[in-house]
Amino acid sequence: MTKRSVLDIIYPPRCVFCREFLKDGESAVCAECMRELPWTYSRCEVPVANCARCVAPLEYRDNAAQALLRFKFGGRVTYARCFAELVAECLRGHTDMDFDLVTWVPLAPLRYVKRGYSQSKLLASALARELGLPKARLLVKKLDTQKQSGMSGAAARRANVSGAFGPVGKGMRGKKILLVDDVVTTGATLSECALVLRVAGAAKVTAAALCTAHKANRRIGRE
Numbered sequence: 475m476t477k478r479s480v481l482d483i484i485y486p487p488r489c490v491f492c493r494e495f496l497k498d499g500e501s502a503v504c505a506e507c508m509r510e511l512p513w514t515y516s517r518c519e520v521p522v523a524n525c526a527r528c529v530a531p532l533e534y535r536d537n538a539a540q541a542l543l544r545f546k547f548g549g550r551v552t553y554a555r556c557f558a559e560l561v562a563e564c565l566r567g568h569t570d571m572d573f574d575l576v577t578w579v580p581l582a583p584l585r586y587v588k589r590g591y592s593q594s595k596l597l598a599s600a601l602a603r604e605l606g607l608p609k610a611r612l613l614v615k616k617l618d619t620q621k622q623s624g625m626s627g628a629a630a631r632r633a634n635v636s637g638a639f640g641p642v643g644k645g646m647r648g649k650k651i652l653l654v655d656d657v658v659t660t661g662a663t664l665s666e667c668a669l670v671l672r673v674a675g676a677a678k679v680t681a682a683a684l685c686t687a688h689k690a691n692r693r694i695g696r697e
């Protein structure tokens with residue numbers, strides 16, 4: 475029997491993904507979700523321009539998508555730690571782990587004010603702690619672009635984010651940067667952010683997200 479805090483007794487912990495109560499010995503994710511979630515496994519790499527690599531441990535569907543939506547819009551900010559552990563595990567398995575610092579894809583100021591928090595910053599902060607790296611705000615969103623999720627087609631998404639981000643300070647100069655977002659779809663946003671960082675002097679940009687909706691990461695047989 476694992477030692478449980480008073481809080482755990484009053485609010486028994488639930489699985490981050492399926493929300494079932496956790497059993498003794500389970501932490502954040504239940505055994506069934508560990509088996510059944512839409513893991514990308516060896517298909518975790520997302521093709522993103524301007525990035526040395528981009529990886530994501532989960533496909534954006536089913537309970538993975540639902541958990542991310544609760545994190546993003548439902549105030550479940552405590553999910554950040556669990557998500558960061560999953561992203562870190564994916565990075566350890568599929569990248570050179572050669573990063574100097576962690577940064578994130580910023581929200582437009584208006585969206586940040588409305589939501590009260592930035593999910594990408596929360597994920598980046600938790601990931602920085604998990605990896606023992608410093609985090610730094612290196613990007614700002616200049617334009618309030620249309621939501622990428624409301625757009626179809628890679629070209630439209632690229633055009634929508636072109637010129638939307640700018641550099642903050644000089645902290646990226648000569649640095650190998652881990653760039654974090656919650657979900658990657660066509661990779662247009664991460665690619666644009668990586669370009670801004672490279673132009674501002676970053677030596678290398680590696681990107682990571684919790685989920686990927688990119689067609690390259692779908693399992694064979696799904697279209």
Ligand SMILES: [Zn+2]
Pocket residue numbers: 489490491492493494503504505506507508
């Ligand atoms: Zn579960």
